[in-house]
Amino acid sequence: MAVSAFSTTLQTTDFATTCPTTPALWTEASLPPEDDEDNVLHIGGIFPVAGEGGWQGGQACMPAARLALEDVNREKNLLRGYRLHLHSNDSECEPGLGASVMYNLLYFPPYKLMLLAGCSTVCTTVAEAAKMWNLVVLCYGASSPALSDRNRFPTLFRTHPSATVHNPTRIKLLQKFGWSRVAILQQAEEVFISTVEDLEGRCKEAGIEIVTRQSFLSDPSDAVKNLRRQDARIIVGLFYVVAARRVLCELYHQKLYGQSYVWFFIGWYEDDWFEINLEKENIPCTKEQMRMAAEGHLTTEALMWNQNNDTTISGMTAEDFRKRLNKLLKDDGYDIDNNRYPEGYQEAPLAYDAVWSVALAFNRTMERLSKLGNSLKNFTYENKEIADEIYASVNSTQFLGVSGYVAFSSQGDRIALTQIEQVIDGKYVKLGYYDTQSDNLTWRNLERWIGGKVPQDRTIIRNVLRTVSLPLFISMATLSALGIVIAIGLIVFNVYNRHRRVIYSSHPTANTIMLVGIISCFLAVLCIGLDGRFVTPWQFLIVCQARAWTMSIGFTLAFGAMFSKVWRVHRLSTKAKADQGKKKIEPWKLYVMLGGLLSVDIILLVTWQVIDPLRRRIETFALELPPYGDEDAMIRPELEHCESERNRLWLGLIYGYKGVVLAFGLFLSYETRSIKIKLINDSRYVGMSIYNIVVLCLITVPVVMVISSQQDASYAFSALATIFCCFLSMALIFVPKVIEVIRHPRDKSESRYNPDGAVSKEEEEKYQKLLTENDELQKLIAAKEEKIQAIKQKLAERDALKGTGTSRCRQGQPKQSFIVADYPTGEGTSDSAIGGGISICTKSSRASASDVEFSETYL
Numbered sequence: 001m002a003v004s005a006f007s008t009t010l011q012t013t014d015f016a017t018t019c020p021t022t023p024a025l026w027t028e029a030s031l032p033p034e035d036d037e038d039n040v041l042h043i044g045g046i047f048p049v050a051g052e053g054g055w056q057g058g059q060a061c062m063p064a065a066r067l068a069l070e071d072v073n074r075e076k077n078l079l080r081g082y083r084l085h086l087h088s089n090d091s092e093c094e095p096g097l098g099a100s101v102m103y104n105l106l107y108f109p110p111y112k113l114m115l116l117a118g119c120s121t122v123c124t125t126v127a128e129a130a131k132m133w134n135l136v137v138l139c140y141g142a143s144s145p146a147l148s149d150r151n152r153f154p155t156l157f158r159t160h161p162s163a164t165v166h167n168p169t170r171i172k173l174l175q176k177f178g179w180s181r182v183a184i185l186q187q188a189e190e191v192f193i194s195t196v197e198d199l200e201g202r203c204k205e206a207g208i209e210i211v212t213r214q215s216f217l218s219d220p221s222d223a224v225k226n227l228r229r230q231d232a233r234i235i236v237g238l239f240y241v242v243a244a245r246r247v248l249c250e251l252y253h254q255k256l257y258g259q260s261y262v263w264f265f266i267g268w269y270e271d272d273w274f275e276i277n278l279e280k281e282n283i284p285c286t287k288e289q290m291r292m293a294a295e296g297h298l299t300t301e302a303l304m305w306n307q308n309n310d311t312t313i314s315g316m317t318a319e320d321f322r323k324r325l326n327k328l329l330k331d332d333g334y335d336i337d338n339n340r341y342p343e344g345y346q347e348a349p350l351a352y353d354a355v356w357s358v359a360l361a362f363n364r365t366m367e368r369l370s371k372l373g374n375s376l377k378n379f380t381y382e383n384k385e386i387a388d389e390i391y392a393s394v395n396s397t398q399f400l401g402v403s404g405y406v407a408f409s410s411q412g413d414r415i416a417l418t419q420i421e422q423v424i425d426g427k428y429v430k431l432g433y434y435d436t437q438s439d440n441l442t443w444r445n446l447e448r449w450i451g452g453k454v455p456q457d458r459t460i461i462r463n464v465l466r467t468v469s470l471p472l473f474i475s476m477a478t479l480s481a482l483g484i485v486i487a488i489g490l491i492v493f494n495v496y497n498r499h500r501r502v503i504y505s506s507h508p509t510a511n512t513i514m515l516v517g518i519i520s521c522f523l524a525v526l527c528i529g530l531d532g533r534f535v536t537p538w539q540f541l542i543v544c545q546a547r548a549w550t551m552s553i554g555f556t557l558a559f560g561a562m563f564s565k566v567w568r569v570h571r572l573s574t575k576a577k578a579d580q581g582k583k584k585i586e587p588w589k590l591y592v593m594l595g596g597l598l599s600v601d602i603i604l605l606v607t608w609q610v611i612d613p614l615r616r617r618i619e620t621f622a623l624e625l626p627p628y629g630d631e632d633a634m635i636r637p638e639l640e641h642c643e644s645e646r647n648r649l650w651l652g653l654i655y656g657y658k659g660v661v662l663a664f665g666l667f668l669s670y671e672t673r674s675i676k677i678k679l680i681n682d683s684r685y686v687g688m689s690i691y692n693i694v695v696l697c698l699i700t701v702p703v704v705m706v707i708s709s710q711q712d713a714s715y716a717f718s719a720l721a722t723i724f725c726c727f728l729s730m731a732l733i734f735v736p737k738v739i740e741v742i743r744h745p746r747d748k749s750e751s752r753y754n755p756d757g758a759v760s761k762e763e764e765e766k767y768q769k770l771l772t773e774n775d776e777l778q779k780l781i782a783a784k785e786e787k788i789q790a791i792k793q794k795l796a797e798r799d800a801l802k803g804t805g806t807s808r809c810r811q812g813q814p815k816q817s818f819i820v821a822d823y824p825t826g827e828g829t830s831d832s833a834i835g836g837g838i839s840i841c842t843k844s845s846r847a848s849a850s851d852v853e854f855s856e857t858y859l
């Protein structure tokens with residue numbers, strides 16, 4: 001390999017003596033005598049050649065500088081009587097080694113009039129120090145924007161354009177392809193850090209979002225992973241070529257290449273950079289993998305070769321220069337015929353022109369100094385005057401070189417066009433040029449995208465609303481609709497038959513209220529299933545309110561009606577026996593109770609809606625791949641919720657209130673489980689219905705709260721529970737009544753009155769007569785009871801005086817004899833009645849008169 005030919009020791013090498021070739025134009029006669037030290041102008045050269053990382057552009061730049069040196073020294077009208085002599089060594093693109101090379105150049109005689117340097121890191125070190133020796137530094141291969149700082153580098157010039165010249169081109173391309181989101185991956189070197197700072201500013205100006213900025217020292221794997229995490233699609237990569245190979249291999253492994261990604265790399269790598277040195281650098285990818293990963297990437301680079309066929313200051317065109325350089329490189333052992341170029345081949349014209357710049361500047365300085373009676377040969381590192389003259393001469397140097405028009409800006413920068421290339425089928429294809437100064441993009445429309453379309457700058461995230469599955473909703477809606485129809489039918493049945501005892505004795509108004517509540521609950525089932533599939537977000541707000549109202553009011557009406565029945569049964573069953581005759585339904589009490597429950601409900605709901613109204617809240621879920629496999633799109637599932645700010649507080653209040661009513665209803669149902677009251681004939685069925693509601697509420701409410709993020713499960717659970725409760729309640733309370741009515745379709749005798757006149761007049765009269773007789777008998781019984789009381793009183797008094805008879809009672813049973821006055825014959829049941837007296841066998845010989853009533857079985 002040619003690089004091995006270069007010395008890596010710190011001793012300076014005489015460039016002229018190590019030059020292996022002699023160009024055809026070279027003639028001994030034109031050369032100044034080599035042994036005449038007075039006629040030699042010494043310059044120092046620092047070339048990165050044989051290092052492991054960074055930019056080893058000295059491999060091609062050093063031969064180019066040698067060519068330039070020959071050409072300059074051969075030029076008669078230049079540096080008349082003088083020849084340039086280059087003392088050079090390898091810096092390996094290591095700033096420390098570069099500094100060492102510089103110190104050797106400076107501390108070993110002769111005085112060097114100027115320094116040439118390549119590689120940003122070395123140039124930075126050298127240029128920062130060189131000012132202390134009043135030395136101008138000319139960098140042929142340093143792109144760092146940091147080098148444009150005149151305060152830090154007051155004596156620096158460069159033929160290499162600043163890396164910032166790529167940034168307007170990058171912005172232009174981002175805009176051209178409509179990319180407004182870009183990520184940056186950079187090696188942690190000042191050259192790239194300062195380039196990125198410039199790029200960030202320009203992106204901000206252009207309204208382009210920098211999604212992430214990742215940097216790495218030597219291992220890019222974590223940084224590349226982070227790019228994937230941040231969904232970076234358009235990525236600007238800034239690194240030296242060795243790091244670029246690692247990045248390329250890593251992005252292959254991380255699958256950050258292909259139709260969805262666009263990488264912007266630096267354009268000054270050699271054309272085959274992604275295929276070479278893989279084994280040497282331990283890159284864990286094959287050539288094929290590297291080629292796959294590199295396919296389609298874009299590069300931007302400052303044009304470093306004169307694009308026209310113009311004859312340059314050296315008398316050559318850029319093509320002539322290429323041929324000479326290629327020959328030189330071939331002689332150095334490079335396989336140029338097979339496109340195997342050494343590193344720095346792109347920048348070779350810059351090195352060539354840098355030597356010409358030096359020569360031209362020295363030429364001008366010599367002229368100016370000679371006018372002042374001074375000479376370049378008087379230069380020392382303390383001689384500021386000559387240093388300033390050299391600086392001024394370089395500053396004003398302008399010529400057409402093989403790299404293009406050479407001129408230096410006030411920052412010492414080169415002004416250049418940029419070129420855009422893309423790897424298509426493994427080869428770089430020129431897509432166009434961009435002139436920053438005139439904002440002119442010349443585009444050849446040769447770009448090719450892997451997927452056949454321009455990649456997107458981000459994953460397109462489609463928000464997809466999760467809705468209740470249609471078959472489920474249709475099933476529940478059908479059941480609910482059926483339930484509503486049945487409930488309406490039962491209301492009609494209930495009202496129509498309200499005079500029948502079977503209905504009348506079940507409190508038909510409460511039944512109707514219960515059915516209205518059930519209808520409301522069925523409507524709530526429909527409302528809960530009405531989601532974004534059917535309604536707009538605005539309509540959803542109304543549906544959302546309707547859910548709360550229909551369910552809450554429906555529950556209160558239905559359960560409240562049942563609750564009022566069992567409560568009434570409980571009240572009646574616990575009243576004193578003496579009040580039993582007054583037992584009767586007082587409807588207003590039921591209405592008051594229902595009204596009370598409903599009022600609490602309405603107050604709670606109104607307060608809730610006024611203070612903290614229900615809103616449409618969207619719950620989002622983890623991104624999912626679309627079913628049709630679009631790499632550029634992802635699905636973000638969303639679920640609508642109907643919630644307030646302090647939803648838990650309100651639900652707690654509502655559930656707390658309903659819970660108390662449920663618990664109390666459950667208690668009353670249990671208490672009245674075996675009580676049968678004719679006035680409320682369906683109390684046991686109502687109790688069963690209450691048990692069912694309580695159990696289902698206890699299961700459903702917590703389960704639905706837990707699975708609220710699973711729309712189908714939660715809807716199915718709540719809808720089925722509601723539907724089941726409603727149907728079961730209707731069935732328990734109305735099926736017996738319907739059966740009764742169906743069995744006796746014309747039986748109206750159970751009615752208290754006959755509104756439709758279906759009963760005959762005779763029957764009605766008979767009924768009235770029986771009622772009258774019944775009243776009279778009641779009165780008679782009351783009178784007799786009074787008499788019995790009086791007799792008992794007397795018997796008790798007589799018993800105390802005479803004692804008690806014992807005949808004809810069963811063994812062990814004492815007999816008591818009472819005097820019965822006016823006892824109706826035939827109606828008495830005692831077989832011991834004698835005259836106006838009565839003998840009664842009692843449990844105890846000491847029975848009192850009051851015991852008679854309870855010993856009637858022994859009469």
Ligand SMILES: NCCCC(=O)O
Binds near residue numbers: 057118121141143144
């Ligand atoms: N074009 C090579 C630049 C190298 C550097 O800036 O270090």
